[in-house]
Amino acid sequence: MNELPSALAGSLERKVSQAQRGWCAPSVTVRVVRSGTALLDVSVGGADLGGDGRADPPLLAAGPDVQYRMGSITKTFTAVLVLQARDAGLLDLDDRLDAHLDVPAHGALSLRRMLCHLSGVQREPVGEIWEALQGPDLPTLIADLAQAEAVLAPHQRWHYSNLAYALLGQVVAQVHRSTWPDVLQHNVLEPLGLHRTTLEPIAPAARGYFTDPYADRLLPEPLFPGHAFAPAAELWTTAADLGRWAAFWAAPDPKVLAAGTVAEMTHLHTMADQERWTLGWGLGLMLHRRDERLLVGHDGAMPGFLASMVVDRGSQLGVVVLTNTSRAAEPGALALELATTILQEDPQPQPVWRPGAPVPADVEDLLGPWWSEGTQHLLSWRCGDDAALDGPEGGHLELALAAAPERTPAVLRRDGTDRWRVVSGREQGELLRVIRDEAGGARRMYWATYPMTRRPMPFGR
Numbered sequence: 001m002n003e004l005p006s007a008l009a010g011s012l013e014r015k016v017s018q019a020q021r022g023w024c025a026p027s028v029t030v031r032v033v034r035s036g037t038a039l040l041d042v043s044v045g046g047a048d049l050g051g052d053g054r055a056d057p058p059l060l061a062a063g064p065d066v067q068y069r070m071g072s073i074t075k076t077f078t079a080v081l082v083l084q085a086r087d088a089g090l091l092d093l094d095d096r097l098d099a100h101l102d103v104p105a106h107g108a109l110s111l112r113r114m115l116c117h118l119s120g121v122q123r124e125p126v127g128e129i130w131e132a133l134q135g136p137d138l139p140t141l142i143a144d145l146a147q148a149e150a151v152l153a154p155h156q157r158w159h160y161s162n163l164a165y166a167l168l169g170q171v172v173a174q175v176h177r178s179t180w181p182d183v184l185q186h187n188v189l190e191p192l193g194l195h196r197t198t199l200e201p202i203a204p205a206a207r208g209y210f211t212d213p214y215a216d217r218l219l220p221e222p223l224f225p226g227h228a229f230a231p232a233a234e235l236w237t238t239a240a241d242l243g244r245w246a247a248f249w250a251a252p253d254p255k256v257l258a259a260g261t262v263a264e265m266t267h268l269h270t271m272a273d274q275e276r277w278t279l280g281w282g283l284g285l286m287l288h289r290r291d292e293r294l295l296v297g298h299d300g301a302m303p304g305f306l307a308s309m310v311v312d313r314g315s316q317l318g319v320v321v322l323t324n325t326s327r328a329a330e331p332g333a334l335a336l337e338l339a340t341t342i343l344q345e346d347p348q349p350q351p352v353w354r355p356g357a358p359v360p361a362d363v364e365d366l367l368g369p370w371w372s373e374g375t376q377h378l379l380s381w382r383c384g385d386d387a388a389l390d391g392p393e394g395g396h397l398e399l400a401l402a403a404a405p406e407r408t409p410a411v412l413r414r415d416g417t418d419r420w421r422v423v424s425g426r427e428q429g430e431l432l433r434v435i436r437d438e439a440g441g442a443r444r445m446y447w448a449t450y451p452m453t454r455r456p457m458p459f460g461r
Contacts, residue, residue: 053218071300079284135229169231208304356383
């Protein structure tokens, strides 16, 4: 049954209430989803307490259909649009920026490095945008690149850049001969039914506040129109919509992005937390290491709002947290705490094992032990755990270390007669070739050119 035990649900609700009080936040709203279904909604406080922050009762109560600003979670949408364009052949991730935009400087920045914050370009657009409280228009964004700094060498280390994502949004617009908002609407929001995710607030929407650290009062925050900055942090959403977006990262809709591309986006590209290695970055996604688990997602912040989304892709669990204060709240920490609590206290039963597709005739004599470099490997035919890995025959080969079966095996799909390509795991992309004797039996294999034999052999034999 896809629901939380009542005791666990009550515990989670208390954690949310404690967070709202501890943060002195006007409101906090949380949604938990699993396999695309909402498991829990918790909303505490007022989404709109008036211009003086004192309306009692609130002018608008918090709830899963009330809009909040998601801030930099917007970057996950922009990243998806970039990868969509790559999959459609409109660009390559290793393209230079100036292959798509006529820029006065920084044309050598690669799209890939911009996606994972390794470009080295300065954090924000030129100018005091957080005092002016509006982003630049497109001509200004581009022209001001002449003054923008490269604060680090490319790929030197992780350095967060809103400017890079503002530019990536314009690359998306350019390759589609459209605008970033229109491409977003047509390619992502409409296919996924995210009808309450918009560039501007649409009622009911929360009011953003700053919580005074020295008094129990709220100060209203002004709106921040992003203009050309929009692809970095503009979007408004609801807990219901953001929950659907979290579900997408666990089980991608192929109308929007292929499952393999989503998996590519979750691969580690750089480590943001250099000391503890608990926070890394993929292609547009934050990667959180918690013990043996890897959760993906993103945090967000804009004046008056903080937000977070975390997803455990293996269990298809997602947690989103939205709040309407700029200060002291830690929605990212709360989302991770709620997710890890659920994963520990409500583990889902594993699917029942069932026999899989028949073993192809030319695979039968490949199965079992093989030796290479003095190490024994075990070759198996497996089916069904991940349909994306299975070939047309309904299964795939797995090559695992005999001495460490718990390690992730290499997964291989057929790439021709007696040819198998590694599609995940060790030596991904490399070829395994089967050599047969005159009777047609498997005599030897070559994996990434290394010979594999049925008995342990020294090199050259």
